[in-house]
Amino acid sequence: MKRITLILITLGLLACDQKKKEEKVVPEVKEEIEQIPVEADGGIGDGALSITNHFIKSIEKAHKKEKFLKHKAISFDIKILFNGKEHLEGKITMLTNSSKIKIDKKDNSSLVYDGEKVYLHPADANDKGARFDMFTWTYFFGFPYKFSDPGTKWEMQEDRKLGNKIHSTAKLTFEDGIGDAPDDWYVIYADPDAKLLKAAAYIVTFGSDGDISKAEADPHAIQYKDFKPVDGILFATAWEFYGWTAEKGMTDKLGEATVSNITFIEDTGNLFDDPGNSKIIE
Template identity: 30%
Template sequence: MKNLTSLALVFALVACQPSKQTEEKQPEVPAYKAPEHHSASLTNVFDAHGGYEQWSKMKLLSYEKGGESTIVNLQNRKIRLESPQQTIGFDGDDVWVTPDTVDASRARFYHNLFFYFYTMPFVVGDPGAYYEDVEPRELSGKAYNGIKISYGENIGDAPDDNYILWFDPETNKMEWLMYTVTYGSGEPSDSYHLIKYEDWTEFNGLLLPASLQWFQYDGDSVGDPRGEATLFENIEISEEAPSDSLFVMPENAQIAPLNAGE
């Protein structure tokens, strides 16, 4: 009986010992660290739209607008735009256009123009940006808080461009964007254009707009809409990267000049 009791105690002690599998620690996932250059007010806007951490996970964005389809690798900003008239791509070095018979003089300016507008506010979180809170302003009868975004030298093709992001002071959601255009001029500008962002919809945890409406703006008041709203459809954003082959320059392509007229 003694032996049986001793054997039972041994089994009980073995059963109580933690297994090697439970002792092994799972590798720790590094905690997300927000970029240090982001301002507090901009971070609040990001959070209202799903958070910059969630945006940073995304690798693919695609959408259609006005008969043109766009696909982007969000990690390296390679892009491909297809329309019945032409295909424009950026392979990480050059902007290319096919066929080589079309006018490519504005392709460098155009290739990421709507991508940049569409991915507000997240796109202004890129490195090299500087932020300044500006005085609240009334637009179409409503008061908004604002953040001015400027860029350091040699950041992008138009480092002198400025943006002012206007957001609801209660929800922190973006509603308007003011921007200057300096591409090709080489000179800063104080003349702002104005866009209203509407129909925000959640995709993969992020709020993205379905409609951008340009408005007349004389520097003090909002005027009439400028044409029809630009609508975005078949929107997809995901953590799965697009194939890099989409952005490779075809043999029959031409390289777009850096500035129009070159």
């Protein structure tokens, strides 16, 4: 009996000793901090576009950018009034990528941009505001297709009211050396449902020689209305121009424009060549 008791005590001591040895050999586990993946560029989910890119792509999709750019060129009639006075009336033709432009005015003069130079025909025609007209109205017409151009910079802003509806907005600026007026900026209004470009506040710095204080003090805005389909693509056929402030939005109405006879063109021939009897507008 004593021998059995001694064996049990010995086994118990061996078991305790083995347990202590096992406790000693347990490897040390270092606490690891889980790295939470962050979507690049302010993303909104796994593999998602950034909020800004989503804003841009939604507008481009609503205006069917891919389908628009499959066409070579487009033409339209335009009539622009400011303070009740006619500023411009004529026909504008442009490549869909905006790289070449022609404006045939009601007074039989014309402006041609061949991708490098701006020509005024005839040479003795009124050249006041010629270069401004050459690029401004085509930019407003093709605006939804320019948002992804090289040198564009975007920043989402607060929602703003337009009419009786709240719209998403974002600010567009440009890198140095982009276009004739890289100091220009725009505040883009996108319809929350249709995603169409409905308005844009902007400043005009062309000809300011680097002093943009006057332009900054007097922002304007364009509002797009009366959308009509051409080849399944919606175009605004009525534009309205207003004063604008960040606090109030649209203020006094300044002018308006009508756009009509919108037509896609696939063969432009020599339409954008130097028309002859012309002068270059710098």
